[in-house]
Structures are given as C-alpha cells and as structure tokens.
Amino acid sequence: MQRSLRPNKTVAARKGGKERRRWPRLALAIPVFVRGRDESGRDMLEFGTIVNISAGGVLFANRKRPHSRIFLEIPSAFPGVDKLARAKRRFRARVLRIVDFEGWYWCAARFSGEF
Secondary structure, three states: OOOOOOOOOOHHHHOOOOOOOOOOOEEEEEEEEEEEEEOOOOEEEEEEEEEEEOOOEEEEEEOOOEEEEEEEEOOOOOOOHHHOOOOOOEEEEEEEEEEEEOOEEEEEEEEOOOO
C-alpha cells in the first residue's frame, strides 16, 4: 500500500490535537527554481514544484536534497514583472523537514527574513 504525502487532515487534527498552523495552505502546482547549497556545500540550482503554499511557508518537491537555507524563485513569462510594485518572485526560506519519496525530496520550508 502506498503512503500518501498529502492526507486530508493534518497530523494534529487526526490525533485530536490543536492545529498549530497560523495560515491556511493553498494547494497549487507552481514551478520554482531552488537556489542554495547541497549537502556537500556546493552551489545548487534545481528546478522543482511547489505543492502547497501559505503566508508562512511552502511545501515543494525537487530531485536534489537542499541544505537548510535556500532561495525560491518563481519564473515568469511576463517580461515586466520586476517593474510591478508589489510583485515578488524570489523568497528566502529555511528548510525545516525533508522526506525522501520515490526519488524526490519533499521539503517543508518556512519563509524567513527580508525578500
């Protein structure tokens, strides 16, 4: 039997505990570049997919295992997006948890610092 990575309820809700998340999550498939360092300390640029996102963090999947501090950059086909006042494409994050699942690393990360 295959284990599901996206259960209907959170672990806390399934166990009868209190939900600790501050923001609701949106289930969206968003392509993303993951920049940072790998486990060996070498620079890494990997293409991945955001699975869900909230105001506080993100769950994404990619092929290389990232180190704790990363930048997530959402590519844009619109050439003038950088000139838009509040359009953000690059986010600093810290990886909190990694699950190795069928050749993919599913990474839970919290947004941090200035963008």
